[in-house]
Amino acid sequence: MNPFEAVQLPRVINAAGKMTYLGSSAVRSEVASVMSAASQSYVDMAALKQAIQLRVAELTGAEAACITSCAAAGIIVSIAAVLTGTDLDKVEALPEIKGGKREVILQKGHAVSFGANLTQMIRMTGATAKEIGTVNGVKPYHLEGAITESTAAIVYVVSHHAVSNEMLSLPEVVAIASKHHIPVIVDAAAEVDLKLYLAQGAALAVYSGHKAIGGPTSGLIIGRQDLIDACQLQEKGYARAMKIGKENIMGFYTAIAYYLKEDPQEMADRLKEIVEKLQADIRGCGLTGISTKIAWDATRPIPRLQLIMEENAVMTAKQLIGRLEQNNPSIRTRNHSADAGIIQFDPRELKIEETRIIAQVMQRIWEG
Template sequence: MLEVYKEIGVRDVINASGKMTILGVSTQDDRVGKAVYYASKSYVVMEELIEKADEIISKFTSAQGSCVTLGAAAGIAITTAAVITKGKLNLIEKLPNSQGMKNEIIIQKGHSINFGASIPQMISLGGGNVVEVGQANKVLCEHIEESINEKTAALMYIKSHHAVQKGMVSLEEMIEIAHRNNLPIIVDAAAEEDLKKYIEMNADMVIYSGAKAIEGPTSGFITGKRKWISACKRQYAGIARAMKVNKENIIGLLKALQLYENKDLKSLIDEQLKIVNWLREEFNKIEGLRAEIEKDSAGREIYRLKLKIDENILGFNAKKLINALECENPAVYTRNYYSNLGYIHFDPRPLKEGQEVLLLNTVLKTIDRLKEN
């Protein structure tokens, strides 16, 4: 394998964090790389390619239509612009200034998250005025219903492990509220693995990343009802111009979707469990560490290792171990949302074949060094 990062003086990474933007999201099948390469060698009428991509993507999602994007974050801005302008050019050209327009986007307080940037900021890029309802740990249907007014353009639901999982109004209830009030609902499903579920639930627009679960190049798409998808595409005459996706990445996305549909997901899950079970056994041999297996908090079929760092025994806390691992060469990146509680999570999905051994040895070596200091 070409060590392209070492050649320019950038460290390699052992990624035990997940399909994360800060680490380049995911690795690609060679067939995706070849598709990108060959697409770069020819010209194409971009409008024709975008329309053909609409047709192909929609077969994978069972939706009426689909719009390619630069990524899921761009999808939030574009869907917001679509529900505000409804595809009218004179309004498109005014965005993100939506003064005087029907521009309020309702989201639950527990969904107003930061994923590297904030959801409200992405909505604002599309001209949306964010209306957060309820509290961070409790939202009721009444909060949503009573916030709807003549300025409401859409409801938005964030399906993410970053979002608060308890005390929120369900997607089913939000869809019912939206449609009862003749409003569209947008679902941000960036990292979700099921490409049909939310369309089958009657969501109007669903946003996916092309580079996360699908393992394509930098890309994404919005899939949903034809009326709204048409309005999304029209945004390329406005704010989406700054978020356009190139021909190579569209072709790479289409190839990745083809491969994704044929993946043996059961075998991938079995491999995840094999790795985390082995790591659990090995880490539990070390005094001061307690390891267990934990399923993804958002309900996806993802299994991770949850490692508790006992500061009283080891003499350092989880944050210190995390910082030390990230300074290694190769750097080791873990999943650290609960480091303040003393936990580190290890996601097996991004590990290359056999890399779990290097991961274990690097962690144990780092622990020994920290104990000596």
């Protein structure tokens, strides 16, 4: 069934992964059921948030938690929190900053765009984004030299968007920050481990609720109690414009409860089965000028099929991507390496019965 047919939009086969531009995750039926019931009911919203945030903190092992409308909102709320603390006058004054701490440091290779610029998320609070080092190298002295009495926080990005080579590691950043009593905020929007970054010394870690966790559009901040208290207080200021509804709060909570029960190895094995099936289906078409390879994500247990365009390919990677997208059903792929002639197929939102459809469409395009 295609629920978007009513507005004349084609069905999408999602081989791109948990991408915001495609709606991120298709929630499990249990999550959808809870959301439907919540959307048709009433609740004291303050009490709901308090109850869910306490339970999520327990589930993740964090001191405290704050639910947001998305990870981008979580970044803004986290930055606002370090600028204001729990002073309501400062919360209401933003983007005018009442106090001397107004600079947020990040490594040059971490100044990414995830569909919007991370530095803009920082500047929305009134803070100044101070980038250090170069895109191909940051050394400890760069961070040491950037820290002043005006430093409010350091943002550390864990993402395929970010440069990882020759950047300071999170433990290195934390070691320097802790000497100056500066909180480190980790942007871990699409990451899978909900405990790692706090364990490595981050003060706050920000996640998307609708990517690895598999919930509806939502976000999560976990970390130090005092900073989470300040995050929650931002509802009296910036976070009011980013509020999350009762149905998404309940959907997020249901999704994270299921997510934390999953066996990571079973999940990896299931994804590998889908990728191997897709590889076999494509190879079975006998397409000339194409080779395939299974490659694992650098930081997450995600196997992906790489479609590699060879010299005798009948079209470029970008041309094939365009043809796949124009098809009905529209087939969406992961295209970060398209300039290098590589198309990736991500299995996380792909149904195993869709692999044959992808192969058939590719064969029709290739031979057409």
